[in-house]
Amino acid sequence: MxxxxxxxxxxxxxxxxxxxDPTVFHMxxxxxxxxxxxxxxxxxxxxxxxxxALTGMAIGAAGAGMRPIVDWRAVTFAFVAMDQVVNQASxxxxxxxxxxxxxxxxxxxxxxxxxxxxxxxxxxxxxxxNLSGLxxxxxxxxxxxxGLVKSAIRDDNPVIxxxxxxxxxxxxxxxxEEYTLPxxxxxxxxxxxxxxxxxxxxxxxxxxxxxxTLAGEGISAEVLDPRTLVPLDVEAIRQSVxxxxxxxxxxxxxxxxxxxxxxxxxxTEDPDTFAALKAxxxxxxxxxxxxxxxxxxxxxxxxxxSKIADGVREVLRSPSRAA
Amino acid sequence: MSQSNLKPTFEQQCEMLRQMQTIxxxxxxxxxxxxxxNIHGVVHCYIGEEAVAVGVCGALxxxxxxISTHRGHGHCIAKGADLNRMMAELYGRATGYCKGKGGxxxxxxxxxxxxxxxxxxxxxxxxxxxxxLANQLKGNDRVAVAFFGDGASNxxxxxxxxxxxxxxxxxxxxxxxNNLWAVNTPASxxxxxxxxxxxxxxxxxxxxxxxxxxxSAVYEAAVTAVARARAGDGPTLIEAKTxxxxxxxxxxxxxxxxxxxxxxxxxxxxxxxxxxxxLRQQGLDAKAxxxxxxxxxxxxxxxxxxxxxxxxxxxxxxxxDVYAA
Numbered sequence: 001m002x003x004x005x006x007x008x009x010x011x012x013x014x015x016x017x018x019x020x021d022p023t024v025f026h027m028x029x030x031x032x033x034x035x036x037x038x039x040x041x042x043x044x045x046x047x048x049x050x051x052x053a054l055t056g057m058a059i060g061a062a063g064a065g066m067r068p069i070v071d072w073r074a075v076t077f078a079f080v081a082m083d084q085v086v087n088q089a090s091x092x093x094x095x096x097x098x099x100x101x102x103x104x105x106x107x108x109x110x111x112x113x114x115x116x117x118x119x120x121x122x123x124x125x126x127x128x129x130n131l132s133g134l135x136x137x138x139x140x141x142x143x144x145x146x147g148l149v150k151s152a153i154r155d156d157n158p159v160i161x162x163x164x165x166x167x168x169x170x171x172x173x174x175x176x177e178e179y180t181l182p183x184x185x186x187x188x189x190x191x192x193x194x195x196x197x198x199x200x201x202x203x204x205x206x207x208x209x210x211x212x213t214l215a216g217e218g219i220s221a222e223v224l225d226p227r228t229l230v231p232l233d234v235e236a237i238r239q240s241v242x243x244x245x246x247x248x249x250x251x252x253x254x255x256x257x258x259x260x261x262x263x264x265x266x267x268t269e270d271p272d273t274f275a276a277l278k279a280x281x282x283x284x285x286x287x288x289x290x291x292x293x294x295x296x297x298x299x300x301x302x303x304x305x306s307k308i309a310d311g312v313r314e315v316l317r318s319p320s321r322a323a
Numbered sequence: 324m325s326q327s328n329l330k331p332t333f334e335q336q337c338e339m340l341r342q343m344q345t346i347x348x349x350x351x352x353x354x355x356x357x358x359x360x361n362i363h364g365v366v367h368c369y370i371g372e373e374a375v376a377v378g379v380c381g382a383l384x385x386x387x388x389x390i391s392t393h394r395g396h397g398h399c400i401a402k403g404a405d406l407n408r409m410m411a412e413l414y415g416r417a418t419g420y421c422k423g424k425g426g427x428x429x430x431x432x433x434x435x436x437x438x439x440x441x442x443x444x445x446x447x448x449x450x451x452x453x454x455x456l457a458n459q460l461k462g463n464d465r466v467a468v469a470f471f472g473d474g475a476s477n478x479x480x481x482x483x484x485x486x487x488x489x490x491x492x493x494x495x496x497x498x499x500x501n502n503l504w505a506v507n508t509p510a511s512x513x514x515x516x517x518x519x520x521x522x523x524x525x526x527x528x529x530x531x532x533x534x535x536x537x538x539s540a541v542y543e544a545a546v547t548a549v550a551r552a553r554a555g556d557g558p559t560l561i562e563a564k565t566x567x568x569x570x571x572x573x574x575x576x577x578x579x580x581x582x583x584x585x586x587x588x589x590x591x592x593x594x595x596x597x598x599x600x601x602l603r604q605q606g607l608d609a610k611a612x613x614x615x616x617x618x619x620x621x622x623x624x625x626x627x628x629x630x631x632x633x634x635x636x637x638x639x640x641x642x643x644d645v646y647a648a
Contacts, residue, residue, distance in 0.1 A: 025460060042460065048490065053483035056449025057456055063438055064388065064457035087443050088450060097421035098644035100433040133645050156647040
């Protein structure tokens with residue numbers, strides 16, 4: 001199968017959906033050249049630097065029958081649009097009693113590792129997950145990204161696709177043929193029996209690398225990628241943990257009130273899964289600080305394959321609970 | 324076209340009076356029901372400003388879209404919303420526009436182009452600008468209208484939205500209802516120009532000031548601005564100078580910092596009294612006026628009766644409508 005980059009996968013998804021549906025259009029402060037060439041400036045709109053307005057305009061355009069895509073570029077720039085995300089987009093379908101549909105795709109880079117310091121390196125998806133009324137994607141491969149983004153454009157709700165910065169130039173197999181992927185279906189990227197690693201975004205590939213190392217130590221790690229945070233495939237996570245009895249959660253966001261905390265809670269509050277746990281849940285997250293610039297500092301703050309492997313060794317060392 | 328050609332006919336003005344009176348009586352009754360405990364949360368009355376919504380919406384077609392504010396009952400009624408479903412929403416009933424999920428600040432009726440009241444000052448400005456973009460992209464001839472206040476004209480969405488609409492020549496009209504006060508802060512303390520309309524040239528669009536208590540003047544300005552938008556010539560900023568007769572909300576303890584003499588002077592410029600006098604001079608007889616008022620009262624009796632008799636939403640319905648299916 002051909003391989004394309006993660007960044008190209010989303011552009012390919014946009015182009016395919018724009019070809020099949022004339023109501024799809026794209027707004028961004030920097031119009032993507034390839035799309036602009038194919039679809040022209042009416043549908044690929046280069047906008048003033050006004051993310052608040054773009055975010056709100058997408059709501060109005062969606063309510064009036066279009067399917068807008070707004071590229072915030074970095075999540076950094078979504079924060080000037082938070083009124084439109086929090087007070088408007090997430091609530092508008094509910095507070096108007098469901099009388100209109102608001103099909104919108106917002107997208108943003110998250111993560112770090114690019115030496116751009118605090119404002120351009122952040123993974124605040126849990127802030128958005130905390131709202132009711134949005135769907136949230138966090139794909140880790142070009143294949144998943146393309147299939148989920150195509151579904152998002154066809155979805156009748158506001159969807160945010162968070163795309164980890166360090167994945168943009170990675171490549172992976174993506175079929176030429178048409179496909180979409182459903183929301184709320186986790187993907188087991190590697191099967192294992194001793195420990196479940198629920199890995200998010202860039203840390204999926206780091207967890208797979210850690211699992212390879214651990215295999216050499218006789219440890220069989222399962223790597224589970226939720227792919228979408230809302231809806232979250234809770235049952236797949238619980239099922240895996242019931243099988244392995246151990247859970248490590250790897251997230252490049254900080255731990256505080258994060259998606260990692262949510263996953264830990266969803267696992268432990270289920271009686272059967274809790275009973276199957278043989279050791280405390282371990283979170284391997286970024287340190288709870290703004291992301292620093294100096295490479296030596298940034299690399300210390302982010303989790304990586306060796307920290308994930310250490311986390312796995314730690315939970316497996318924990319004394320087993322009395323039955 | 325000269326301005327005088329735009330003047331609404333006698334029949335149009337009678338209809339405008341009916342709508343203005345309907346808004347006023349709807350809100351007087353809603354206020355009573357708020358104090359009585361039948362309506363919950365908060366009620367912001369539009370009383371005193373009725374000529375703006377009615378004058379502007381009189382220049383629109385049903386397909387045209389508007390967006391409103393926290394003070395939104397007037398815009399809903401002027402755009403043609405159903406009084407029963409409005410009152411039921413205020414009563415928190417399952418038959419309300421939003422099935423009891425929205426209340427006074429979130430009434431919408433997408434079927435008549437009323438894209439919603441909005442509890443956030445300036446919150447609707449970019450949303451309606453997006454509706455205008457959708458109209459332009461679809462190549463239909465619909466026009467969108469943003470209603471907002473003097474307070475919103477200081478907020479980012481006002482400037483971002485108008486800038487984009489002007490740059491892209493979107494079919495939209497921005498209507499600032501300058502009622503001179505943001506809760507208890509006078510506009511003179513927050514708006515560094517005398518007229519909000521003076522901000523329009525900064526975006527290369529016309530800025531028009533009208534007497535917001537003169538429904539014919541508002542209508543004429545709106546007809547011109549709507550025609551400009553429909554023709555593809557882009558947005559207009561209309562500033563309607565007006566005043567709310569009542570405090571910011573109907574909460575009995577709501578403070579009111581406005582000088583009594585200022586309130587009294589504006590009460591003397593009541594848009595409904597002024598229009599009634601004009602129409603009486605033009606031949607509207609007392610009997611016809613009394614009939615109109617009786618019809619409005621009967622419609623509101625029916626709305627209150629409908630609301631009070633409607634079922635409460637089921638508790639389980641709180642879980643519905645988070646997402647479109």
